[in-house]
Amino acid sequence: MSKPLAIPASFFGMVLGLIGWGNSWRAAHEVWGGPAAVGEALMLAGAFVWAVLLVLFAAKWLAARSEAIGEASHPVQCCFIGLVGVATMLVAIAAHPYSRPVAVSLFAAGSAFTLIFALWRTGILWQGARDPAATTPVLYLPTVAGSYVTAIGLATFGLGDWGRLAFGAGLLSWFAIESVLLHRLYTVAEMPAPLRPVLGIQLAPPTVGAAAYLSITSGPPDMIVYGLIGYGLLQVLVLARLARWIFAAGVTASVWAFTFGLTALSTAMVKLVGRGDAGPISVLAPVVFAFVSIVMGVIVLRTLWLLVRGRLLPAPPALSVTR
Template sequence: MSSLVARLPLVPASFFGIVLGVIGLGSTWRVAHQLWTLPSAIGEGLMALGILIWAAVLLFFVLKWIVSAEAARAEALHPVQCCYVGLAGVSTMLVGVAVQPYHHIAALCIYFVGLVFTLGFALWRTGHLWRGGCDPAASTPVLYLPTVAGSFVTAIGAGALGFPDWGKLAFGSGLFSWLAVESVLLHRLYTLEPLAPGIRPALGIQLAPATVGALAYLSVSEGPPDMVVYALIGYGLLQLLLLVRLLPWILEQPVSAGYWGFTFGLTALAGSLLRMVLRGDTGPAATMAPIVFGAVNLIMAALMLRTLWVLVAGKILPPVVAASAPKTAT
């Protein structure tokens, strides 16, 4: 048994971000199939791949709590890594959305389990933050994950599963959580020391609130695209340009699994533009949609290949017995 434990990979909660990127891309291909009659098999294949990755990451994540509970607790209390734990619920809700076309009841059950975990973790983590005593230097874009990402994906799932009015409540929760958290993050980025190279890839998450918010808004609304979704896309494009401008600085950290933080925001941007065109937009969204869709697919393909190579080389996952516990939050 001990030899088996020694060979188990210590999967970090941040790996759930891979699920968000792959299922996000699959969802975009589903819309592309509706809009341009592109092969449906690509979108469904990506959805299946995302579900398989989710199942594998979830299995190892649960095993970590069983065979190395100390390391798992340390991760959950870490001032930065803790927020990735919320992605376990967020990714589960997205799996429910992926399953929806095939079995509505199963999709509802999976979505509900993810929703309960997401809400519970968001309340636990945010309640901890509200008590104060946190190091301002630990404020990074991962703070968006528990409440902002959780709420917007709740809205996306609610819309997909036939509960758009409930999704509107979740959209409001995500929107105002985003505005509150962003003020804290920008103050930290503007006034404190630069982010260390190892944490800079987390800046990719900065793209997600606006673009995932746009996708959430489209999921719970009807009719032609309006000023609200255009405003969200516009802010998302500004964040994207800022990230491109900072890319040489961010890339001082070698490309690794941390760069999956970019992917959910990128796929949400492509998916939102395609949905706007599908709903009758003939303006800027129609111009940008094919360009962004193509670029996002190229980026995702490159990142998938890079991640696969790193995994095969064994450079991401240390064995449980070799892992050191991260510094816990005060």
């Protein structure tokens, strides 16, 4: 398979990170009066990366079908395919201020893909016969990430009542999957080094959940959103404590697994300030916003360096079991 067609579906995580970062800057513009151009430029960059990856993803299925089917059959890599729909919904949210018809069309396509893929993948998981070693945070992507972003998108288009249903689907899916995942982490042999960066996805359920919750509610902050952010902050500290172990194989493009959760944490905290928080969040929000922007800048520069050096594409996945 040629190199352009070898790009895995996990690269759509870059779109989530870039548009998530743009959303954080949009929130900073609304709450603190930060420069609007920064957020919009990041949204544009995310949309450009999405367009390139979408073409390459489609080309892989047309010209390298066996490799594409192999990715879809892989117990870990397959879940990243769900990011195609999630990324498309985020591009729709980014485009909403500029063209509602275009945004609605993109959101409809992205949400449909997300739902269909989540049902397909969940149906496979419910049939069992799965190797516990293949249980990683990628399991959150089809149902949890997909449902949360669906909720945010529905609220963006004035359908917050429908968004509450999507939020509930994502929240309870998170609770169910996290129990299985933590059991695997506690009781099964440690993950191989190349696979460990997917633990960055562990940050996303509470933080993206907080952003989704804020999108479908109004008024002053409540205990639920504070609880989600508190758990998100705990995940940041745990991941920081494990950073050397997680990146034992080096910092590669897989570091983007951390970006959607990090940017959602920043966005949610900034929006809480805008909703009237005058407590600890108002103190932490500027610090977290600055920290996330610095980390994102480093990740972008690192990714560009890997691209220039020809080291951006990952090695073939090690796990060969199915389901």
